[in-house]
């Protein structure tokens with residue numbers, strides 16, 4: 384007859400992990416609506432980029448809704464769906480770099496390099512979490528993943544992406560510099576979550592132990608998916624009139 388307070392309130396007020404999944408769902412949904420509607424307010428040449436920004440947050444919103452339920456039902460970390468989300472959204476971020484630099488001659492091979500590196504980063508991270516998460520050697524998978532991550536940082540800061548961006552005019556150069564900071568600092572949030580949540584730590588050292596892996600990942604996603612999209616939106620707004628075809 385009588386429902387307990389826990390049955391009425393699906394998220395207990397002290398369940399911070401589930402709460403951040405809930406807030407994440409809302410934030411990703413709101414961002415998607417914003418990007419989709421704003422497509423008609425930007426110059427034609429930026430429409431696909433804004434569409435991709437909206438797809439990234441939309442895919443995340445659906446996964447967050449699901450991960451929230453999974454976490455509430457099982458009390459566990461939704462490792463599998465976390466990585467499904469990333470495997471879809473991180474390559475789309477590579478597409479964003481490609482679309483931006485394409486106007487300055489970016490080739491499809493650059494897109495494949497970025498996607499290939501991100502797949503190595505994510506597949507090895509998944510193996511480290513899902514298979515070796517409770518074992519000491521999980522740091523080895525984190526290290527391989529980290530090397531692929533640094534290769535992406537290299538491409539964006541010093542490699543082909545930055546070279547093309549610098550040839551594409553000041554607005555694009557500035558946007559790619561900002562996106563580079565997202566990749567260098569924003570994406571570095573993820574290894575912190577990995578180190579906190581797996582047994583192997585950082586080269587076997589125990590650091591960040593008090594942190595919840597899911598909360599760290601959820602903060603990282605909010606910054607990197609919504610913030611990344613907003614940088615591209617700002618670029619589309621400033622680069623309205625100039626007519627580089």
Ligand SMILES: *C/C=C(C)/C=C/C=C(C)/C=C/C1=C(C)CCCC1(C)C
Nearest residue numbers: 508525528529532570573574577607
């Ligand atoms: C929207 C989702 C994004 C931008 C996800 C990015 C994920 C990473 C940059 C993950 C990186 C990792 C390492 C560099 C080492 C440890 C394992 C990972 C997969 C957490």
